[in-house]
Amino acid sequence: MRVYNIAVIAGDGVGPEVIPQAKRVLQKAAEGRGFSLFFQDFDWGAEHYFRYGKMAPPGMLDILRPFDAILLGAVGHPDIPDHITLNGLLLPIRRGFDQYANVRPAVLYQGVDSPLKLPKGASIDFVVVRENTEGEYAQVGGFVYHLQPEEIAIQSSVFTRRGVERIVRFAFDLAVRRNGKKRVTSVTKSNAQGYGMVLWDRVFQSVAGEFPQIETESLLVDAAAMNFVRHPESFDVVVASNLFGDILSDLSASITGSIGLAPSANLDPSRRYPSMFEPVHGSAPDIAGKGLANPLAAILSGAMMLDHLGQPDAARAIERAVTAVLEEGIVRTADLGGSSTTQQVANAVMEKL
Numbered sequence: 001m002r003v004y005n006i007a008v009i010a011g012d013g014v015g016p017e018v019i020p021q022a023k024r025v026l027q028k029a030a031e032g033r034g035f036s037l038f039f040q041d042f043d044w045g046a047e048h049y050f051r052y053g054k055m056a057p058p059g060m061l062d063i064l065r066p067f068d069a070i071l072l073g074a075v076g077h078p079d080i081p082d083h084i085t086l087n088g089l090l091l092p093i094r095r096g097f098d099q100y101a102n103v104r105p106a107v108l109y110q111g112v113d114s115p116l117k118l119p120k121g122a123s124i125d126f127v128v129v130r131e132n133t134e135g136e137y138a139q140v141g142g143f144v145y146h147l148q149p150e151e152i153a154i155q156s157s158v159f160t161r162r163g164v165e166r167i168v169r170f171a172f173d174l175a176v177r178r179n180g181k182k183r184v185t186s187v188t189k190s191n192a193q194g195y196g197m198v199l200w201d202r203v204f205q206s207v208a209g210e211f212p213q214i215e216t217e218s219l220l221v222d223a224a225a226m227n228f229v230r231h232p233e234s235f236d237v238v239v240a241s242n243l244f245g246d247i248l249s250d251l252s253a254s255i256t257g258s259i260g261l262a263p264s265a266n267l268d269p270s271r272r273y274p275s276m277f278e279p280v281h282g283s284a285p286d287i288a289g290k291g292l293a294n295p296l297a298a299i300l301s302g303a304m305m306l307d308h309l310g311q312p313d314a315a316r317a318i319e320r321a322v323t324a325v326l327e328e329g330i331v332r333t334a335d336l337g338g339s340s341t342t343q344q345v346a347n348a349v350m351e352k353l
Contacts, residue, residue, distance in 0.1 A: 002035040004309055007067040007274070011045040012085070013283025014293035014342075015073020021346035022071065022298040025321075028353045029306065029314040040067070044089060046077035055088030061096045069305050070276040073298065074283035087139070095133050097273035099266035100163065101170045102130035102245060103304070104280060106232075106252035109261070111327040112336060116255055118233060124256050126235035129174060130245025131167040132266060134158045135196070137242040159196035159241070164203040170269060171239035172211045180236040183215040184208070187224045187240035187248065200241065221248070228252060253280055258335040260294025261326075263301035265308065277305040291341045294333040296322055299349060321352035 008023065010016040023039055030036055042063070044056040055075075057063070064070060075090045076082060093099070108114050108124035118124070138158035145151045168186070175184045186204040190197035201218060208216045219227065221244045227234065228251050240248055253262035262280035279297030287293055300322060307315035325331060331348040332338030340348075 004035060004037050004068045005066070006037055006039050006305075007064050007070045008039045008041045009044050009070065009089070010041065010073040011075050011089075011283065012047075012077050013074050013285045013288040014281070015045070015075075015283060017288070017291065017293050017342050018279065018295040018298040019071065019073040021295040021342060022302045024346060025299050025318060025349050025353065026302045026306065028350055029303075029318050030311075033311065033314050035311060035314075039071075045075060046080055046085065049077075049080055049084070049088065055085060060089075061092065064093065064097075064274060067274045068309060069274050071302065071305060072276055072278035074279070074281070076283040076285070078285050091137070091139075093276055094266050097268055097276070098133065098270070099268050099273070099275055100131065100133045100167060101265075101267040101269055102132040102249075103174075103265045103267060104128045104130065104245075104249040104252070104262060105300075105304075106249070106256050106262070108256045109323055109326040111329045112257035112261070114255055114257055116229060116232065122233040124232045124252075125180065126232070126252070127174065127178070127237050128245055128249040128252055129167065129171040129237060129239045130249060131163060131240070131242050133242075134160060134163045135242035137246075157193075157196050157241075159199050161199065161203060164200050165207060166269075168204050168207045168239055171237050172207060172214055175214050175237040176211070178237065181215070181234075182213060183217070183236040184211075185224070185235055185238045186216070186218045187221050187238060187244045188218055189221050189244070191220060197241075204239075224248060225251060228255060249280065258294060259297070260333065260335045261296050261300070263297050263299075263304055265301070265304045267308065275305075275308055277301040277308075291343065292334055293342050294335050295342050295346045296326075296349075299346065317353060318349070321349045324352045325349055 010019040049055050105127050136157045140156040141154040188197045253259040259281045266276040303315040303318040325348045331340045
């Protein structure tokens with residue numbers, strides 16, 4: 001029997017509430033399918049920072065490297081600045097393990113209401129592919145006259161031909177594999193960003209020439225945001241820079257009913273390093289500790305992990321179970337208009353499995 005070793009970082013806020021439920025569902029999905037999951041938990045995050053002054057130990061990447069995958073709950077605490085939490089845990093993992101493809105599906109499930117009024121018979125089912133290691137989040141820059149009245153902050157975006165080409169190619173490969181519209185939308189802002197985004201546009205056009213079977217379009221980010229609201233049913237695979245992909249994928253979660261339903265994967269497609277899977281919703285400190293968090297994003301992130309590990313049958317089983325629970329509409333958390341607890345929703349998914 002194949003055993004997968006999974007590093008688990010429940011993290012902060014609602015992370016320690018949703019991740020145990022995701023682990024239960026993953027173990028259930030593995031039963032009778034010829035593989036098992038061994039979870040090793042790491043208590044890194046805000047509490048680690050309060051104790052030791054760091055979000056994780058200095059050898060974090062060396063500790064994580066031997067694992068088959070990483071399951072992450074959330075990073076962030078209201079008493080710690082976000083640039084410390086992110087640069088102390090999440091971003092070093094993404095960059096250190098070259099997880100350059102951030103994949104965020106946006107699906108409007110049966111039984112879930114979108115805040116949008118969609119055309120009759122239309123549905124939302126697309127994927128935002130976000131460049132995950134450079135671009136606007138490259139952390140290149142610095143301060144001059146730091147903490148003085150004349151303080152200057154310099155923040156530079158970094159776009160490399162290698163970085164842009166590999167994420168664009170990933171998006172086209174995904175469009176080929178997906179049972180979708182066979183369409184890739186590039187999100188740009190080259191009318192205002194005359195270097196990085198111009199390179200992005202040129203590379204997109206070049207790679208598109210290798211995929212004549214895939215329809216393409218290029219949208220300025222403001223037009224893309226508008227069309228996410230006006231015509232979300234028109235999208236299939238959307239490829240965007242680090243900043244644009246981050247913002248648009250949160251918007252896509254909102255138009256599909258709740259950010260509590262949004263999973264994500266941070267992938268190293270070369271598989272040199274472990275990939276990381278996490279719900280998009282973050283630590284949600286306003287509801288932490290109350291048992292109210294929606295576990296479905298964490299559960300669906302676990303399904304994405306199983307798919308990446310080569311267990312698509314188990315992944316599809318989890319997706320079908322989640323779909324069935326949402327379609328019934330009986331057990332659901334407050335973000336979807338219900339009153340069920342985190343554990344009750346996970347129990348319902350277990351029953352469907």
